[in-house]
Amino acid sequence: MxxxxxxxxxxxxxxxxxxxxxxxxxxxxxxxxxxxxxxxxxxxxxxxxxxxxxxxxxxxxxxxxxxxxxxxxxxxxxxxxxxxxxxxxxxxxxxxxxxxxxxxxxxxxxxxxxxDSISYDSANTPELAYSGGKGIGRFQRMTSDYKGQLVDILPGFHNIRFRLEQWKDVLEKDPVGRKSLVKEEISWIEDRRGEMLKFWTLVEEGAIPTRVTHNDTKINNILFNKQGDVLCMIDLDTVLNSTVLNDFGDAIRSYTNTGLEDDPELENVSMNLEIFKAYTKGYLEEAKSFMVQTELDYLAFSAKYITYEQVLRFLMDYIAGDTYYKIKYPEHNLVRTKAQFKLLQSMEAQFTVMRNTVISYL
Ligand code: ADP
Ligand code: MG
Ligand code: MG
Missing domain, CATH: 3.30.200.20 (Phosphorylase Kinase; domain 1)
Incomplete structure (x- = not known):
């Protein structure tokens, strides 16, 4: 020692x-x-x-x-x-x-x-996805009546207006001359800008309320007891006031991906609907009691929002010359961009079912 x-x-x-x-x-x-x-x-x-x-x-x-x-x-x-x-x-x-x-x-x-607790490293079964949803939903429910203020320790986190300002800057500077190589990818961002900003405006105006959020919803941040039931959320380093939909959306982005975040084989990447359903079921069993109608209306959308944000961040870092995310090879950020976009497209293709799933669990 x-x-x-x-x-x-x-x-x-x-x-x-x-x-x-x-x-x-x-x-x-x-x-x-x-x-x-x-x-x-x-x-x-x-x-x-x-x-x-x-x-x-x-x-x-x-x-x-x-x-x-x-x-x-x-x-x-x-x-x-x-x-x-x-x-x-x-x-x-x-x-x-x-x-x-x-x-x-x-x-x-x-x-x-x-x-006497257990933690898991990946949530690849519907049963674990269900528990993952319960874990974060319970944490949010139990903190939903917290009246105090938290310090915003990650300013701008999941704020698409702020990201799009950074985006504008990077496109103007085009510091390593990559902009002309990614015209199509840039259109992916621009085509969806309106709907994403509309969502964030609802948060800014309070139609979607600000509550306590966890912001690191990985399954290894949930402890289970020996019987396999959720014990608690741990790793509270990133708790802050934001919309609870960000936690849900980010969990769906990572739990449901059938491929890797940087999968070079795009056919591997899609949103697994079964995992989505299981997570949503667990989440809503805990969370529906405190959520207002506008939050429920946008629950499925939040998965697209967070995935879009990630596409934007990877592409922005590629254009900026790889200054934020660690890369293992020169085109790594572009590969990540394409893989996240594939996931976003898969969500878009299944969006009606996603919305109906939410409604079916209310
Ligand atoms: P990091 O922020 O680096 O992810 P965590 O706080 O999540 O660190 O801790 C790492 C791991 O340690 C967790 O995934 C969990 O397995 C275990 N762990 C963390 N806190 C506790 C705790 N209070 N009791 C038991 N195990 C814990
Ligand atoms: Mg952790
Ligand atoms: Mg942590």
Whole structure:
């Protein structure tokens, strides 16, 4: 066990003596460890070095998480549940802070490790998709009456008006001369601009309300109990106020794709309708009680919105000269653009069924 890690961990109010700190290799964003202690109140803790390239304001992020988990715990206790298993429990430092800032400027955080839980790496069956929908839907339902304000730690996130402004800029600059190579791809974006902006205008004007959203709906951010039931949403780093439809749309974009996000074989890529139905069923069982009619009207559309945004972002990065997404080969961002567009087309082709599916679960 690294002494450096141990001395950082000892800044937190943990029970017992630390006897091991091991890396937990499943996350994509942060460096995650599990800390085990021995002694009277021995426990396990999840210990993370937060990714400060992605998260510019870790203190505000931790305040957001504390606010949301406090809100959730009140509800869990009122419902007779276990507040230490059904949401995250942040561990403070000895000085009462929600993070420790080390000498290298790195932010460290700790929470209880939820024992006897299972997490999955991919949701490729209807059963798991259903659970995925339940997980995020329940989280949104239980936070739908949260009245406080969260700090917007990812400004412009899923805001197509903001993206289209960046888009205009990049097209004007055309910094690496790729614009003339992607005329058709540019028309994919322009042809759909109106309907996408119309949706976002409803959000800006409040017809689609702003609520607490999770913003990282991957199945590995849901813990299950040993019986296979959803226990809770974890990885609350990206909670912020936005439309809940963004969570739904992004989950559909990633859960239902029969191919890869960067699949060079376009015939592999499509939206799996069965997975869509299962996810929507699980989601609406939890979420329909708090959603207003305009949200329900646009639920299916949100999958197209988020997928369109991703097409736009990949294409924009290609034209900009690959400055944001890491690429493995020169045309990688263009391959991603085409694969996401194929997914968007598949959604467009199945849109009537998607809308009818939503209606059938209300
Ligand atoms: P990242 O932001 O890097 O994805 P996560 O917070 O999702 O990091 O943690 C990575 C993984 O660690 C999760 O996918 C899950 O398997 C596990 N994990 C995270 N938090 C807990 C917890 N409180 N209890 C048990 N396992 C956890
Ligand atoms: Mg995660
Ligand atoms: Mg995360």
């Amino acid at each position: 690294s002494q450096a890690l141990k001395s950082i961990a000892e800044n937190f109010r943990i029970e017992g003596e630390i006897y091991s700190i091991k890396p937990l290799g499943e996350g994509f964003i942060n460096d995650t460890y599990i800390v085990q202690t021995v002694g009277k109140e021995a426990s396990n803790y999840l210990f993370q070095r937060k990714n400060k390239t992605i998260f510019k304001d870790v203190p505000s992020m931790m305040d957001n998480i504390q606010k949301i988990t406090t809100h959730l715990k009140t509800k869990i206790v009122a419902g007779g549940g276990n507040p230490f298993r059904e949401t995250l429990t942040l561990i403070k430092t000895h000085s009462g802070a929600l993070y420790h800032l080390d000498g290298d400027g790195e932010f460290w955080t700790m929470c209880l490790f939820i024992k």
